[in-house]
Amino acid sequence: MKAIDIRRKYIEFFKRHGHKEIPSAPLIPENDPSVLFTTAGMHPLVPYLLGEPHPEGKRLTDYQKCVRTNDIEEVGDNRHLTFFEMLGNWSLGDYFKEESIPMSFEFLTKELNIPAEKISVTCFAGDDDCPRDTVSAETWKKVGIPEDRIYFYGKNDNWWIAGEEGPCGPDTEMFYDTGKPACGPECQPSCDCGKYVEIWNNVFMEYFKDKNGYRKLKQKNVDTGLGLERMTMILEDKETPFDTELFSPVMDKLEKIQKVDIIESRRIIAEHLRSSMMIIADGGKPSNLDRGYVLRRLIRRLIRHMNKLQIDLNELSTLIDINVENLKELYPELESNRENIKNTIIEEKDKFMKTLEKGEREFKKQISRLGNTKTIPGEVVFRLYDTYGFPPEVTRELANENSYEINIKEFEELFKKHQEKSKAGSEQKFKGGLADQTPETIAYHTATHLLNAALKIVVGKDAHQRGSNITAERMRFDFNCDHKLTPEEKQQLEDLVNKWIQEGIPVTKQEMTKEDAIKSGAECMFIEKYPDIVTVYSIGDISKELCGGPHVNNTKELGKFKIKKEESSSAGIRRIKAVLIKN
Numbered sequence: 067m068k069a070i071d072i073r074r075k076y077i078e079f080f081k082r083h084g085h086k087e088i089p090s091a092p093l094i095p096e097n098d099p100s101v102l103f104t105t106a107g108m109h110p111l112v113p114y115l116l117g118e119p120h121p122e123g124k125r126l127t128d129y130q131k132c133v134r135t136n137d138i139e140e141v142g143d144n145r146h147l148t149f150f151e152m153l154g155n156w157s158l159g160d161y162f163k164e165e166s167i168p169m170s171f172e173f174l175t176k177e178l179n180i181p182a183e184k185i186s187v188t189c190f191a192g193d194d195d196c197p198r199d200t201v202s203a204e205t206w207k208k209v210g211i212p213e214d215r216i217y218f219y220g221k222n223d224n225w226w227i228a229g230e231e232g233p234c235g236p237d238t239e240m241f242y243d244t245g246k247p248a249c250g251p252e253c254q255p256s257c258d259c260g261k262y263v264e265i266w267n268n269v270f271m272e273y274f275k276d277k278n279g280y281r282k283l284k285q286k287n288v289d290t291g292l293g294l295e296r297m298t299m300i301l302e303d304k305e306t307p308f309d310t311e312l313f314s315p316v317m318d319k320l321e322k323i324q325k326v327d328i329i330e331s332r333r334i335i336a337e338h339l340r341s342s343m344m345i346i347a348d349g350g351k352p353s354n355l356d357r358g359y360v361l362r363r364l365i366r367r368l369i370r371h372m373n374k375l376q377i378d379l380n381e382l383s384t385l386i387d388i389n390v391e392n393l394k395e396l397y398p399e400l401e402s403n404r405e406n407i408k409n410t411i412i413e414e415k416d417k418f419m420k421t422l423e424k425g426e427r428e429f430k431k432q433i434s435r436l437g438n439t440k441t442i443p444g445e446v447v448f449r450l451y452d453t454y455g456f457p458p459e460v461t462r463e464l465a466n467e468n469s470y471e472i473n474i475k476e477f478e479e480l481f482k483k484h485q486e487k488s489k490a491g492s493e494q495k496f497k498g499g500l501a502d503q504t505p506e507t508i509a510y511h512t513a514t515h516l517l518n519a520a521l522k523i524v525v526g527k528d529a530h531q532r533g534s535n536i537t538a539e540r541m542r543f544d545f546n547c548d549h550k551l552t553p554e555e556k557q558q559l560e561d562l563v564n565k566w567i568q569e570g571i572p573v574t575k576q577e578m579t580k581e582d583a584i585k586s587g588a589e590c591m592f593i594e595k596y597p598d599i600v601t602v603y604s605i606g607d608i609s610k611e612l613c614g615g616p617h618v619n620n621t622k623e624l625g626k627f628k629i630k631k632e633e634s635s636s637a638g639i640r641r642i643k644a645v646l647i648k649n
Contacts, residue, residue: 067178067301069151069294069312070395073129075177076153076292080127083169085155088128088597093149093348094357094533102357103133103345106228107154108269108289113614114158115233115271116503117284121577121599124160129153129294131344131397135360138367141337142330144306148364149341151294151396159285163238166268166288167205170240174266178301182210184243186255186262190225190236191218195280196273199224202238217254226269226289233283235273240266242300263300266292308333313340315392316385325376332375338368339385340393342411347403351636352414358636365414366421370457379415383408418455425456429464440469444476452484503616506538509624509646512573512605512617513563516627517543517642518589519609520562524555530589532639540630540645547640551632559642563627570622571606575615578602588612625649 077087091110093103104110107130114120130152140146157166174180187206192198203216218224227234241255241262249259271287273280295307304310308317313336320332342364345357352362372379386408394401432446442465450456458477465472514534521529525547535542551559578586580600588602590612603617604610618624625648635641 067298069298069310072178072294072297072301073151073153073396076173077127077129079173079177080125080155080169083125085125085127086122086597088122088126090128090130093131093133093345094350102135102360104130105132105134106130107132107152107291108156108233108271109228110614111156111158111289112233113503113616115156115283115287115289116274117159118615120158121601122597124158125156126158127153127155131348133341133345133360138360138363142334144308147295147307147337147341149337149344153292153294153297155288155290157288159287162286162288163199163201163270164205166270166290167202167238168209170266170268170290171206171209171211174240178297180242180300185211186215186217186241186243187211188217188219188224188239188241188255190238191220193220196225196236199236199238199270202236202270206238217256219256223256226267226271227275231276232274233271233287234275234280235269235271235287237267237269239264239268244300263296265297265300266290306333308336312393313337315388316340319385319388320375320377323377323381326374328371328375331371334371335368335375335377335385338364339411340389342368343386343389343400343407344397346407346410347397347399351410353636362414365411366418366455369415369418370459374459379419382412382415386411421455422460425450425454425460426464428454429456429461433468433470436470441471441473444473444478444480447472447477448480448484451481504538506646507536508616509618510536510538510541511615512621513541513624513627513644513646514543515603515605515609515611515613515617516563516566516621516624517541517559517644518545518611519566519605520559521545521547523562524558525551532635540643543642543644544635544639545642546638548638550634551640551642556629556632560627560629566605566608567621567624567627569606570620571608572620573617574604575617576602576604580612583612586610 081087091104095104095109107128108115111126120126131149132152133149135148137146138148141148174185175182189202190196190199198218206216207213224237224239225234226237239255242265244261244263246261248261249257253259253261255262255264267290269289271289272283274283295310295312298310298312299307302310307313316336316339317332320335324332342361345361350357350361352358352365354362369379386404390400390404400407428450432450433442436442447458447461450461451458462472514531514536518531529545529547531543532546533544577599580596580598583600583602586602588610590596596612600612601614602610603613603615605621625646627644628647629642629644631643633641
């Protein structure tokens, strides 16, 4: 079964069960600093999981494009992906375990024709924070899963939370038995031996975790996720996602044009190319910061592996075309952004080749300082990597050519520390954002609307938001502008925002069709990504924007607005960092 057919079956099934389809949110989150990219279907829905009413109702379904960056170095094995699609359905305070589980079982066995005897499930074992999930286990028994295929695990396996704080709860997970031999008498779904493949996760989200521990949400939610690539692999009876129709055209082409045969490198090229294309199609640009750095890293890693296979880098354009043609039915945005994708990737390739030249010069400089020793310190290898972006495997090749050895142990220790620091920084991202709906973040969210309105007066009516990042301590706001703001412009912006704050303007909310919202003059990013019924927030006649909220009730709640910094974010995009000072 093709991926597009699995997606259609899923959406239609849940629509028949009273769910409204909502569009996939962009990979680059709007007004959410908690993640670099949209990493799960629930992220755009956090306000509604916490109790904000969704304009489309309490039952929702969608397919969500996702990027997860923690495992980039693992891509190349038989299962890790950076970009993937998650099929999801939600109950926002409507049905719960007893209705969610039978729907999942029906979809797997009736719509996808997976034999019930191939399915095993896991449930939460219980601890001091939450009791054992006997309700899910009993519901599974009622639909036909026998007790010997129901397993109980703790928080590491059967509890879901995005990061360290936010909405969370126990989950029940469904596993497909591949028929491979068990790794031993104790082989269970928790094994990583390959016999069991997780295919669906139903999270029963009834808790909120913060620094003080767990508390109950005001409503019980269901949040599910079924991975499209993994399900395609199972239904096509393939060993890995890279063997499926989602990757096979590019994988086949790589095999034809490679001069060295390394399967891991082909997978890295195919996966990172698809991920890079999807990020660029949703507005991403390579840079040295945040998501731009991730995109740069993906492109440079795929180029390194093209070099490793001795593939002519001019083949990049052909590989992009193959991907567009193969995936355009699933992702039409690839076709409409084809030229931008090509230009961005090829420009980044050219920059990286210059980086390699610089790195090689620096390498020669470093070895000239070593004297008689023939061992290059790991610290030198790491500095070439960290400062110059010079790949360690290239350093190793150059070392061999020049009859040097590398202190690989020292390098690996430094690299491991670097990875841990990067991962901690990525996880830190989850601490803020829409999941952290404190009075402070809500105030900053409202302040971005005022700043957006002020920019249209001070800079020009064509100034629009291009991204924002909010924490409890400050706001960051990106907008299109062709010049550095003058001190007078910055002062004007501050004065305007503070004037509106002092006027105590009410903030109001309306629900309307997307078409009516646009006709009324409401502004938004990614209009095509919004559902048919939208929420519009107005601040008097100053601002009107499509937005999920939440916001303060009156501008006088914001305090004093102060711009701390104004700088370039990327070509044609400026960035303002500002704070709210409580009176």
